Amino acid sequence: MTMFKFLLPVSFLLLSIGPALADQGGLTFDNAWTPEAPPGRMMAGFMEIHNTGPDTVAIVDGRANGFGHVELHNTTMxxxxxxxxxxxxxxxxxxxxxxxxxxxxxxMLIEPQRSFRDGDQIELVLTDSDGREYSLSSEVRPRRR
Ligand SMILES: [Cu+2]
Structure with missing residues (x-):
């Protein structure tokens, strides 16, 4: 019983640290990656965004360490x-x-200020329509062929 009392606060501590890495304001970010691109070219950010909260969340802006600015894009035919x-x-x-x-x-990660290679991490901050910010990192990986 003494052991249990001792362990309990530790598990609470782990719970409070763990979600801060990926679960922020009801959004979780998985498998964030960026294909390698020739130096000087803009790069893309791909990921899965899961909403675990009770409200619709709208990401409206973003920024990326090492880039001039970030836009939200869709690809159409x-x-x-x-x-x-x-x-x-x-x-x-x-x-x-x-x-x-x-x-x-x-x-779309625009105006690269340096080059990024396979294995680099690009630090991203996404902003929702309420001004909340979500931090994550996107791993640079070889372009799929
Ligand atoms: Cu684009």
Whole structure:
């Protein structure tokens, strides 16, 4: 029993540290990655965003360490041509997992200020429509072929 009392505060401590890494304000971010790109080119951010909270969350802005600015993009086919369009928000409904992936929704990391290689981590901050910020890092990986 003494042991149990001793362990309990430790487990509370772990719980309070653990979610801070990935679960912030009802959003969790998984598998965030960025394909390698030639130096000087803008890069993309892909990930899965899961909303564990009770309210729809709209990501409306972002920034990335090492880049001038970040835009939210969608990829569409128009007359057989793939185009990227800037969008206003990424909305994630309660319980929904929004997938950002090649050929679809993505973050556009614009004006690189340095080069990034396979294995580098790009620090991202996403902002929702209530001004809450979500920090995560995106791993640079070889481009899929
Ligand atoms: Cu784009």
């Amino acid at each position: 128009e007359d057989g041509v793939m185009r990227m369009r800037r969008i206003e928000a990424l909305s994630i409904a309660p319980g929904q997992t929004l997938v950002l992936e090649p050929g679809g929704l993505h973050l």
